[in-house]
Amino acid sequence: MRYKVLTVDDSKTVRIIVRKAFKPYDCDIIEAGNGVEGLAVAAKEMPALILLDVTMPVMDGVEMLTKLKADPALKGIPVIMLTAEGGREHVLKIAKIGVRDYLVKPFKEEVLIEKCGRVLDLKPIADAPAKARSIFDPADLLIIEDKPAIIQQIQEGLRHTPWKIRGVSTTAEAVAQCASATPDLILVSLSLPEEAAFTFFRHIRTGIKTKYTPVFGLVVKTEIAQQQQAQTVGFSAVITKPIDTAELETKVAKAMNLDTSLRYFALDGEAMVLTMPENCAPAVLAEVGAYLKPKFAEAVDAGVNKVVIDLHHVKALHMGIIKLLFQAMQTCRELAISYALVGHAQLVSECKGFEDTRGWTFHDSLEDAKASLARATPQLAGVS
Amino acid sequence: MPSTVEITESLIRDYINRAVTDVFKTMLGRVPTFSTPGETTSKAASPHTSGRPLVVGTVGFVGDINGLIYLHLDLAFAELCTRHLLGMNEAELIEAGDEVINDAVGELTNMTVGSFKNGLCDAGYPCKLTIPTITRGTNFSIEPVGNIVRHIYQFDCAEHRVVADILLQPEE
Incomplete structure (x- = not known):
């Protein structure tokens, strides 16, 4: 939810500076030029915070603050004074009416944001929405x-x-x-x-x-x-x-919420290649598992219906890897994708030791696997 | 009620120097320097004699002490300050017009006089600010009426002259 911040100041310059200061944050700035306008806008918009000047024509900030605090519907809105009136007695008098903070002009934009940040949970808005950062970005x-x-x-x-x-x-x-x-x-x-x-x-x-x-x-x-x-x-x-x-x-x-899928998944010509890393720790397998469906679906969406699962970096097979491979094969079947496995002799030998993996066929290289997929009927290239 | 401090020329010089420095440094990132010692007079005087167009902001303070401060900026410096304050380029400022420059100079004056008079408040002379007004022109003089004490201070800032013209009504 975007916060609404109301700036009440007769100076357009100050209102523009406030707008500029809040630009990097997820906020809407609304404006009023005096206390009468300020009360009307506050009642209509119910802002999350009011920044209030003191010396203004028509109705000054002290009168507006007094009326605001006397209105049951508005009295809960936090107010930060932003004013050149900074004499000790004046500040104490206003503080007694009820303000969250007091910022005396001149002011730095960072200080204004820092004070407002104590009242609102200000969130920076992303400069470039949509595109997620990847593991290959600085x-x-x-x-x-x-x-x-x-x-x-x-x-x-x-x-x-x-x-x-x-x-x-x-x-x-x-x-x-x-x-x-x-x-x-x-x-x-x-x-x-x-x-x-x-x-x-x-x-x-x-x-x-x-x-x-x-x-x-x-x-x-x-x-x-x-x-x-x-x-x-x-x-x-x-x-x-x-x-x-x-x-x-x-x-x-x-x-850092980085897209790490590029570490494991890549489109290579007419096939998507899933490269299993040497370190297949549980955290890595969970990461790969989470990407399986979206990445394979992305391939299908791009017109690619072949997957090569490359295990030649994997030194030894264990149950975690086998479970992930079953999950990958199942996803391929659901999406009508053909798949093939690439692995070295030791993996082939280890697969013979498990009932469920005994029938798996491995190719020696990516090229062999892709050539096999090109010849084979869908879904059967990895299973003998 | 704090005890009052005698308002001397030295006190006024100190307060205006602090106010101008604080406002220009905080809002514009420029540090002004005192260019001349203060001049105290009750006569009419024209602090600007260059003949260049000026934008002059005026803000008063009323209460246990009454007075007015005129802040003189030449137009080129007023434009520079406005662009910096609002993050505008030259074309945007031309499009925005004089009203924006007037408002920016009014606000700089408001902050300067606010800072000056807050010192007076804390010295035992509670007073409130008035709303800023702007005067533009190339050659004009200010003639105080009655028994007014006037102090004129000049500052150099970014190769421009800033003048603070202070008019104080003496205590009854």
């Missing part, structure tokens, strides 16, 4: 860790990604970094002195630009109390040391 990760070896390990482990990974040793440095450029994801050591990670987390969650930034905690596996504390306060995930960078990568991609 992203900024910030690590706060006082042990340089850990920062280095994460940078090394994620070197193959397009992500820019910066490391700092204190939360003060991190706050400065976040102020200059908001990272896409933050990893913070829970072992920093004086519970600095938790103080930093609260700071991040109150910032308008960072309140939705995923924050991961880094902690030694045996520090159960810190892990529980992080989960209780709302950390997006807790990563235990020693760090499994493959698992970290999967969790980071999920937390």
Whole structure:
């Protein structure tokens, strides 16, 4: 739901500055030029917040505020004063009538947004809607860790990604970094002195630009109390040391809501190729499983009705992989897609050991599989 | 009720310097500098002698102390300030017209005088702002009537001259 914010000011300049400040956020700005108009617009539109000037013609801000607070239907609307009237006694008098905050002009747009963000849950609007970000797009990760070896390990482990990974040793440095450029994801050591990670987390969650930034905690596996504390306060995930960078990568991609399907699914000529990775951990299999139906359906929609499932990276077969392959074959049947398997000798041999997989046929290469699909009748190329 | 502080020229200079600096730095990202020491007079004077077109904002304050401040900006600087405040380019400003420039200068004056008079309020002289007015012209003088104390301060900002012309009614 888009918030409505009412700005009541006789200066068009101020109303334009307010509109400009809220432009990056999911808000509608409505305007009034004096207190009489302000009351009428408030009653009609029921805004989520009113920004109110004091010195205005027709009806000033103090009178409008008094009338607003006396109206049972309107008195619940939070008001932030935005005015050049900033004398102590004046501020106290207005505060007694009932305002949520008081901002004295001149003001910076960031300060206005920060104050409004304490009243409304402001959400930034995406610059480019619709297109989801993918695993191959750049992203900024910030690590706060006082042990340089850990920062280095994460940078090394994620070197193959397009992500820019910066490391700092204190939360003060991190706050400065976040102020200059908001990272896409933050990893913070829970072992920093004086519970600095938790103080930093609260700071991040109150910032308008960072309140939705995923924050991961880094902690030694045996520090159960810190892990529980992080989960209780709302950390997006807790990563235990020693760090499994493959698992970290999967969790980071999920937390940033990245489209990871391109890692496994690709259109190759007249066939869609599903490439199973070397690491078929449960999280990876779950990820591939979630993409099966939409990706195969996407292929059919694009006029492609052949799928090659390439297992030559897989070192050894296990039940998780077999279950996923059955799920893939079933999806192919439902969508009337022909499929073929590619694998090495060891996989062929392992398949002979299971009753359900004994009949599977593997091709040596993608080219063989595609040639087989071209010759075969639909749905039968992978089963002997 | 706070105890009152004697209003001296030094206090006024301090308050107007702080107000102009704060407004121009916060709203326009430009730091003005005092270009001349203050001039105190009760006579008519024309603080601008360049003959260039001016946009002058005026805001008063009324209460335990009464006065007016005229903020003089040359038209080119008024246009620059308006564009910066509203995020407009030159063509957009031309299309928007003089009304937008007047409103922007009025608001800059309102903020400057607000900041100045908030200092007076906290010094024990509660007063309220009046609504801004705008005067445009190339050659005009302000002639205060009666026993008015006048202080004129000049600032340099982004190669332009800004003049704060303060008229105060002495205490009865």
